[in-house]
Amino acid sequence: MNLARRQFIARAALVLGGLCILPSNLLLAAPAEQVHLVRRGENLTRIAARYGVSTEAILSRNKLSSASLRPGQRLVIPARPPAPAAPAAPSSVLAPVLAASRRLDITPGRWTHLVVHHSGIEAGNAKAYDGAHRRRGMENGLAYHFVIGNGRDSGDGQIEVGPRWTRQIYGGHVRSQEMNEHGIGICMVGNFEKRSPGRRQLASLYALLDHLRGPGLPGRAAAKVTVHRWVDRNHTVCPGKRFPYSELKRRYGAVA
Numbered sequence: 001m002n003l004a005r006r007q008f009i010a011r012a013a014l015v016l017g018g019l020c021i022l023p024s025n026l027l028l029a030a031p032a033e034q035v036h037l038v039r040r041g042e043n044l045t046r047i048a049a050r051y052g053v054s055t056e057a058i059l060s061r062n063k064l065s066s067a068s069l070r071p072g073q074r075l076v077i078p079a080r081p082p083a084p085a086a087p088a089a090p091s092s093v094l095a096p097v098l099a100a101s102r103r104l105d106i107t108p109g110r111w112t113h114l115v116v117h118h119s120g121i122e123a124g125n126a127k128a129y130d131g132a133h134r135r136r137g138m139e140n141g142l143a144y145h146f147v148i149g150n151g152r153d154s155g156d157g158q159i160e161v162g163p164r165w166t167r168q169i170y171g172g173h174v175r176s177q178e179m180n181e182h183g184i185g186i187c188m189v190g191n192f193e194k195r196s197p198g199r200r201q202l203a204s205l206y207a208l209l210d211h212l213r214g215p216g217l218p219g220r221a222a223a224k225v226t227v228h229r230w231v232d233r234n235h236t237v238c239p240g241k242r243f244p245y246s247e248l249k250r251r252y253g254a255v256a
């Protein structure tokens with residue numbers, strides 16, 4: 001049965017039954033949408049941030065005139081609007097991440113930040129950096145959780161999943177131990193002091209960030225997006241002056 005027909009029948013039943021139910025109780029979620037059950041202490045701003053949609057979109061979708069919610073209330077969360085001029089990554093780039101994530105049992109709240117890096121050199125891939133980090137004395141090897149290739153030693157936009165992600169262990173990509181413990185490290189291969197990241201590399205970065213912050217991951221790694229230089233102030237230029245910081249802020253409200 002299609003959606004319009006279901007909604008029509010639901011409304012007809014309401015009228016026939018003579019019940020007085022708030023219209024929002026009858027809203028049915030379309031396939032790309034989700035239903036959220038409001039819990040005690042939650043507010044609209046927090047719910048909107050969690051799903052990456054605007055508070056206005058939720059209000060309008062649920063035909064609500066006020067932002068005050070009550071525990072137990074059901075909200076239809078509209079699908080996220082596509083970002084304008086977003087370079088789309090082919091769905092296959094996320095395949096290794098999805099395959100790895102499916103096997104993981106991620107503790108909710110385990111990851112609070114997503115930290116973007118560049119490698120500072122054009123050569124290398126997850127395996128090469130793993131070797132380099134071990135030679136530097138890091139017993140867990142590759143300091144990042146993910147590496148996004150530039151087409152030289154791995155595919156252009158290819159996302160490699162590191163063992164720190166599959167083992168769900170802390171990273172070694174920033175100075176602060178606290179941030180390493182709770183920050184997911186994402187390294188883009190290249191030197192973005194000298195050139196801008198490639199279109200495919202960026203598309204893969206956004207696809208990965210969307211996935212990690214979105215509902216696609218068990219346990220919901222709802223996390224703030226940031227970059228290395230904002231975490232380790234005055235210690236690094238990573239990920240380089242040619243990295244599109246304003247776009248990261250626009251998409252994710254990235255925190256400096």
Ligand SMILES: [Zn+2]
Binds near residue numbers: 117173228236238239
């Ligand atoms: Zn870095």
